Amino acid sequence: MSKKIYQEHETDSGIITTIEKPMERRLFLKYAGLTAAFTGLILTGCDSDDDDATPPPANNEVVDPANNPAATDAVNLGTGDVGILNYAYALEQLEAAFYTQVVASFYSGASTAEQQILTDIRDHEIAHRNFFKQAITAAGATPIPDLKVNFTSINFTDRGSVLATAKAFEDLGVAAYNGAGKLLQNKAYLLIAGKIVSVEARHAAVIRDLISNGSFADSTAVDANGLDKAMMPLEVITAADKYITTNINLNNLPK
Known part of the structure; x- marks a missing residue:
């Protein structure tokens, strides 16, 4: 069965089209669970009373099969701020899953310092997720x-493969937050x-x-202006x- 990423975009002629990127389904790894980490920060953020802050929608919006039949099996990220939070949640799930597997069985020759660094990053990514x-x-x-x-x-089992993937994930994470902000x-x-994103940048730096x-x-x-790269959601999900x-259906995310 093939997999597709969905996001509508407007062409020069004003016609809305759907981007579909195929990929085979292969391995299934499922990570679940919720801890109390960051609970106070969450509640503080959600209780903000800034007058010009736009409250998120009550529920994720579901794609209407009549309007987009091809997307009926896709996970819809939702709309507005909640859509962006779900987008970040998806990326953190990916990173947490990766580092969980890395730490479960370290690559050959991993030093004590490397094991501690990768374990710390795993814990951060799980907390973010x-x-x-x-x-x-x-x-x-x-x-x-x-x-x-x-x-x-x-x-x-290979240091080069693990660290190269970690670098790709961390650089992508930094660019994703910079673009979605x-x-x-x-x-x-x-x-x-x-x-x-500042923590993700620390991860990216130490992995590099x-x-x-x-x-x-x-x-x-970092570019010539001393700035990290930024990528929009479709670019990020395509890279991952x-x-x-x-x-994954990105149709309803803010543009």
Whole structure:
């Protein structure tokens, strides 16, 4: 069965089309669970009384099969701020799943320092994943289900394969938060996203340094203006597509 990413976009002629990217379904890994981590921060963010903050919708919007029959089997991220939270939740699920598998059986020759770094990153990503699930629930919406992931292209026994994948995920995470920040309306959510992206950037820096000492902020990560890269949701999900077998519908995300 093939997998597709769905997002509508407007062509030059004004016609709305659907982008569909096929991929085979392969491995199924499911991660569930919710902890109390960040609960206080979640409630603080959700209780913000900024007058110009736009409250998230009560529930995720479901794609109407009559309007988009092809997307009926896709996980719909939703609309507005909740849609962006679900988007971040999807990425954190992917990262948490990856590092959980890395730490479960470290690659050959992993030093004590490397094991500690990767374990710390795993714990951060699990906390981020659980945070977003709780934040979406606190907003009165339903979090997307656990994603099905595919890590068959990664050799978890090989240092180079693991660190290269970690680098790709961390760089992608930083770019994703940088790109999605402008789509958030609630200032509390934007503040939290800013705090999380700073942690993701720390991850990216240390992984890069493990691969090549001193490369933590080279020209492939930071541009000539001293800024990290930014990517929009469709670019990010497309880049992560080989590791996600769940169909994802981005149609209703803010543009």
